[in-house]
Amino acid sequence: MEDTKDSELKRCCSKNILIILGFSFLIAIIALIAVGMTQNKPLPENIKYGVVLDAGSSHTSIYIYAWPAEKENDTGVVRQLDECTVKGPGISKQAEYLDDLEMYMSECMEKAMHVIPQSHHQDTPVYLGATAGMRLLSAENRTQARIIMDKVTHTLNKFPFDLRGARIITGEEEGAYGWITINYLMGEFTQKSSWFNFNTDENSFETSGALDLGGASTQITFQPFLNDTYESPKNMLYFYLYGKYYSVYTHSFLCYGKDQALLQKLAKGIQGTNGILYDPCFHDGYERVMNMSDIFKTSCTQKFYMAYPFNQIKIIGAGNYDKCYASLHELFNTSFCFYSSCSFNGVYLPKLKGNFGAFSAFYYVLEFLNFTSSEVPNKDTLANILREFCSRPWNELKKQYKNIKENYLSEYCFAGTYILTLLHKGYHFTMDTWNRVHFMDKIQNSSVGWSLGYMLNLTNMIPAEQPVSRPLSNSTYVFLMVFFSLILVVVVILALLIFHKPSYIWKDIA
Structure with a gap:
């Protein structure tokens, strides 16, 4: 039991x-x-977003950026998400259409609203930088420039972002921010393997210079040799990026963008004519009639102004590269210099150092002439190509390039010759240093220009967040x-x- x-x-x-x-x-x-x-x-996404509007002389572009909230050495690692070009001219030409500014910007700003998550709209900073077109307008009519900028600010405030500023940036800032963009995209600041490597020495982390060419101005920016004496302190700017300090030389030449340079050339060429100008920078058979008021409406051409008995000028193309090159030389005054070395018009220029990235109009013109960003065109080779191109009859050219607007196509001979003249006569690139210039548009899907550098520099003022743990x-x-x-x-x-x-x-x- x-x-x-x-x-x-x-x-x-x-x-x-x-x-x-x-x-x-x-x-x-x-x-x-x-x-x-x-x-x-x-982990939840911890990304910050930013929008920069590049309000240039000929058009406005909007760039959308993103970066991790946790910074690297106090500076955000920024990448470009998207971009949009506003339809229409630059804001400096919007004085008569101020009431249409919201419609003018709406398509691209709505694209930014779509790309950036709605939950981030209110804390996404927006910056607008107006460049040489507005700098010229401000010099000519400060009141009108202020009215346009006030209206632009009012318009941008209607979108659900955090507008941090809309202002006219200086030419020196424009040049320096372009320099930041190039060196960031090439991996120079973090000393990692570069995405677009110019340097053959793997141990070399020398920064590259920047050459920018717009419609109204051109900029040159680079780090001088350490033992150079900075003879013009106003041309030096200083940055703190990725844990390091940088001092760079920069100068912006207002009126020497390709559009304003062409107006200068025409204003100078009109002198001594009877209303007909035979211009070697335009193709044989090409004709254009321009109002005198359109040529002399800008302060860039005022130094050539004279009283003329005619209101219009007829331009007839002569198609001669060598004569075009000689006429453009006259725009650069190198007869005086109060420093040890100058570029032109008495502006201080230290000894050129390192490689240079040339972008904006530098690239667009060279791309048309069949040079890519990975090639370094020899100066004589480029001159020969331009010599042949400029000599081609206008009718023949129109048949070959039917898809290009005539006002653009007609100016490639001038623009290519002007670039050659600017680099050689203006910035003193010689046969020995010419191969240091690299023409570029994008690197790893990011546009080369001042706006990315602007965003990078501004991230120093945007507080970092603690990493999500x-x-x-x-x-x-x-x-x-x-x-x-x-x-x-x-x-x-x-x-x-x-x-x-x-x-x-x-x-x-x-």
Whole structure:
């Protein structure tokens, strides 16, 4: 009878122990899964966004950027998400259409609203930088320029972003921010392998210079040699990026962008004519009639102004590269210099150092002439190509390039020759240094220009956030995983003993 009672007691106890072990096993499995999923679930996106509007003389472009909220050496690692070109001319030509500014900007700003998550709209900073077109207008009519900028500010405030500023940036800022963009995209600041490597020495982290050519101005920016004496402090700018300080030389030549340079050339060429100008920078057979008021409406051409008995000038193309090159030389005054060395018009220029990235109109014109950003065209080779191109009849050219607007096509001879003249006569690139110039448009899907450098520099003023951390510390996570795993092992071992060798459990119960 007692044996029967003992057997029933053992079975009852075994059943209860198995239930407890099963429950413990289930709890341990659930705990392991819960801790693992909680610790390893994807972290919430911690991205900041920014928008920069490049309000140039000929058009306005909008660039959308993103960067991790946790900075690298106090500077955001910014990448370009998208860009949009506003349809129509630059804002400096919008004085008569101020009421249409919202419509003017709406398409591109709505694109930015679509690209940037709605939850980030209110904390996304927006900056507008107006360049040489507005600098010229401000010099000619400060009141009108202020009215346009006030209207632009009012318009941008209607969009659901955080407008941090809309202002006319200086030419020196424009040049320096372009320099930042090039060196950032080439990996020079972080000293990592560059995406677009000019340097053959893997141990060299020398920064590259920047050459920018717009419609109204051109900029040159580079780091001079360390032992150079900076003879013109106003041409030096200083930056702190990625944990390092940089001092760069920069100068912006207002009125020497390709559009204003052409107007200067025409204004100078009109002198001594009877209303007909035979211009070697235009193709044979090309004709254009321009109002005198359009030529002399800008302050860039005022120095050539004279009273003329005609209101229009007829331009007839002569198609001669060499004569075009000679006429453009006259725009650069190198007869005086109060420093040890100058570029032109008495402007200080240190000795050229390193490689240079040439972008904006530099690239667009050279691309048309079949040079890519990876090629370094020899100066004589480029001159020969231009010599042949400029000599081609206008009718022949129109048939070959039917898809290019005539006002653009007609000016490629001038623009290519002007670039050659500017680099040689203006900036003093010689046969020995010409191969240092690299023409570029984009690097890793980011446009080369001042706007990215502007965003990079501004991230120094945008507070960083603490990295998003895991729910558990690494040590706590490891402890919990080991603890619950040991519970599983113990439960399995006890269950095996109960099933296969119950005598070990009950040998003391008799």
